[in-house]
Amino acid sequence: MKNKVILIITMLLVIVCTIIIYALLFEEQNKLFYINVGIACLAEIILLANIPILSNEKLLTIKNVSLSVSLNLFAIVIFLWTAGCSLLMDQDSNLKTLYIGLLVITIIFFIINGATVIMAGGGTEKKALDIQSTIENKKMFSASIDNYWIGTKNELENINSDWKDKTLQSFKIVLDKISMIPAYKLDRHSEIVNELTEKLNEIHELFQKVAGSPEQGELQSHTTLKINQLRNYVQTIKSTL
Numbered sequence: 001m002k003n004k005v006i007l008i009i010t011m012l013l014v015i016v017c018t019i020i021i022y023a024l025l026f027e028e029q030n031k032l033f034y035i036n037v038g039i040a041c042l043a044e045i046i047l048l049a050n051i052p053i054l055s056n057e058k059l060l061t062i063k064n065v066s067l068s069v070s071l072n073l074f075a076i077v078i079f080l081w082t083a084g085c086s087l088l089m090d091q092d093s094n095l096k097t098l099y100i101g102l103l104v105i106t107i108i109f110f111i112i113n114g115a116t117v118i119m120a121g122g123g124t125e126k127k128a129l130d131i132q133s134t135i136e137n138k139k140m141f142s143a144s145i146d147n148y149w150i151g152t153k154n155e156l157e158n159i160n161s162d163w164k165d166k167t168l169q170s171f172k173i174v175l176d177k178i179s180m181i182p183a184y185k186l187d188r189h190s191e192i193v194n195e196l197t198e199k200l201n202e203i204h205e206l207f208q209k210v211a212g213s214p215e216q217g218e219l220q221s222h223t224t225l226k227i228n229q230l231r232n233y234v235q236t237i238k239s240t241l
Contacts, residue, residue, distance in 0.1 A: 003052065004052075007048060007049075007051070007052065010048060011044070011045060011048050011049075014044050014048065015041050015044065015045075018037065018040050018041055018044060019037055019041075022036055022037045022040065031095065032086055032089075032095065035082065035086075035095070035098065036082055036083070036086055039078055039079055039082040039102075040079060040082075040083075042075070042078070043075035043076065043078060043079040044075075046071050046072065046074070046075040047072055047075050047076075050068040050071055050072055053065075053068050054068055066116045067113065067116070070109065070112060070113045070116055071113075073109075074105070074106075074113075077105055077109075078102060078105055078106075081098075081101050081102065081105060082098065085097065085098045085101065086098075133187070134183045134184055134187040135183060137183065137186065137187055138183035138186065138187075141186060141193065142179055144197070145175050145178055145179050145200075148175065148200050149171075149172065149175055151204060151207075152171060152204065152207050153168065155204075155207045155208055155210075155211045156168065156207060156210070156211055158211070159210070159211060163220050163224075167220070167223065167224060167227065170224075170227050170228075170231070171203070171227055173231070174227060174230050174231045174234060177231070177234045177235075177238070178196060178234055181234075181237070181238060189237075192237055195233075196230075196233075196234075199226070199229075199230050199233065200230070202226060203223065203226050203227060203230065206219060206222060206223040206226060207223060210223060
């Protein structure tokens with residue numbers, strides 16, 4: 001709310017100063033004077049109104065940025081065209097050339113802006129959303145990998161043996177290799193993610209059984225076998241994806 005008030009006050013001050021400047025530049029307040037004041041104020045309002053969009057991360061989408069940039073260019077071009085024509089013509093000259101130029105600039109703006117918004121709102125925006133979705137999925141998968149590691153260490157906390165140390169080391173290496181699989185590959189192959197999740201769940205269950213069983217020899221061997229199979233599976237998918 002505070003920023004909006006500041007923006008409105010800034011706009012009003014800029015417009016007042018602009019009117020004063022043009023009043024000093026023009027000897028009489030004729031039609032050309034009012035056109036210049038109107039175009040200058042319009043350009044300033046457009047430029048200032050775009051500041052919140054370009055400075056707000058929530059509003060900073062490809063479509064909004066494209067629209068803001070095109071609006072800023074439109075504001076600058078119509079201001080330069082009006083100022084240039086005003087300098088080259090007398091105050092009593094026919095303003096038809098000025099009007100035609102403004103109409104042509106406006107038409108070109110609407111064509112370019114429409115095409116830009118359509119492209120930004122179509123494939124480009126969709127691609128950006130897909131990338132964001134892929135990143136989020138990768139974060140969730142990486143978080144689940146971390147949970148497997150933490151859970152495994154907690155399960156085997158009361159076990160002291162060489163097998164535990166070697167197994168945890170092997171398991172951590174496999175988890176690190178899984179974490180290094182590129183996000184876009186995992187996103188394209190959901191069946192592989194499901195397969196990895198099933199294998200990790202199976203290994204985690206074996207760790208729980210090892211921690212709760214007095215006769216651990218056979219379970220330990222089976223767990224080691226499953227970890228080796230997972231390692232081989234990860235190496236295979238990393239080389240084939």
